[in-house]
Amino acid sequence: MLKRAFPRLFTISLQKNFFISQMRDWHEGSWVWYLIWSRTLYEREHSDVSRLKQCIEQIKPNRDMEDAVIWKSSGSLYYPAKSIGVKIIESHAPTLPKHIINLVWQKLITPRAQMSVWLASLEKLKTGDFHVEKGIIDSQMASCPFCNLETESNSHILFTCRFSWSVMKMLEWWSLSSVLHNRCTNFSIEWFGLLKSRKGRNLWGLIFGCVIWSLWYERNKIGF
Template identity: 35%
Template sequence: FFSNVRWQIGEVSSIKFCMDSWLVTEPLKTAFRCLFVISAQKKEVISNMGWFEGNVWRWALSWQRELVTEEITQLNLLQGLLQHHHPVKAARDRIIWSNSRGFTVKSLLTEADKLSNGEAVFDSLVGTVWKKIAPPKVEFMLWLALLGKLNTRDMLVKKGILDQQANLCIFCSEQPETIDHLLLQCHLSWQVWCNVAQGLRIQIERQMTFRQFYDVWMSQQYSHSLRKKFHIAAFFAVSWSLWTARNKKNFEQQEVHLDTLCHLIRWRIIWWSKAWKEYNPYSTEELVRNFDSIPILFS
């Protein structure tokens, strides 16, 4: 019986993505065990695993760390299934009876094609933030930023919480406070990025969007694992520091000073590094004092 049962996923689904049997004949936590172990969304319902852009469902799978080769192979298989089985706009969860004689991936894809209204795409970039290099709240903030769901003034205007007149960057008061402007394009923000990048000897170019900037930054390769982590931590620290500085100015009227903010970012990067598993012979004070020497110390 169960081999002939299929789920059509509704727009607001209560089905648990990993825990319930909805995609194959067993829960995904069993069918894709190695992915379940590193998932950052073990108990989430399907509705929280992505969002609609028009009629297109965008899957956003998140992981606790970077995937290795075997896990990437499993992810490709899972994505192949999810491409044809996803929430349907304005629909409800319901069980569909299939005429297939038994479950196979081919029969699932064939049946799912009949059910699919709209399309599904994958946002693989957002899942790369869960690296355990920065505190969880920092990774979560960056995750929201990459999803385009950070509550900037522009977002609050779109939600009807603020008037259009209030949609100006808290730093420069010249442009709408979008995620791209606040975290990258604003003159103050770009000065911060350049300051930190110069200290770590990172060559950067201003990208059109914050997502593109993140993608380019993370593509940099290093042979030394600690050097790579400092590189990644710098992105997290700058993003988090800009966001918290914005909030303090917005809610507490605290002025933002470039030198102070850049010094705080350096402290954050070094402080976070003390929680990493790699051996680091230098003290926090030594690394902060010699921040510009990190590329040499960990080359």
């Protein structure tokens, strides 16, 4: 870590024995670092030395413990490759609660429908409001292709548009009625909550995924 942070100092030290790091005894219960330089430092090097000292002073050896390498992300003595992959994904990709993920990635739902529900749950469908925000189109061109009354957004195109909601009225086929949310994550939770038992859960999820995908498919047919 120190070598990556201070490549110039380490390169000189290896080639010309620029400095020698000596670790003295414990002083009043604390570990003391000593840096002995073989020549007078140049002015430009003082800032690097200050950063080096700040870095190594954070290292506090414990007299009662043996040295060991520990992967902090998991607290393991071994390096688990999977954990670094998870960290990278978490830092660059938006995530959803686990129960939402389980609802989206059901085996019976086709991959196209899964992707549509996934993007809708993340509010990442490329709707009119998205294109306006990115400066791709004017706000006058961002109206809903179904009703042409409001600006197209994730929630509107799938749930609050009068055309989309007329499709969602299929609930009446099963003599069900409910006030549902207009965001995909909350809507999906309430959708599955309409089932009185776990029987038919996969089929119920298939219906939900297919409806979302069909609405998005028809929207794209009109737009393109």
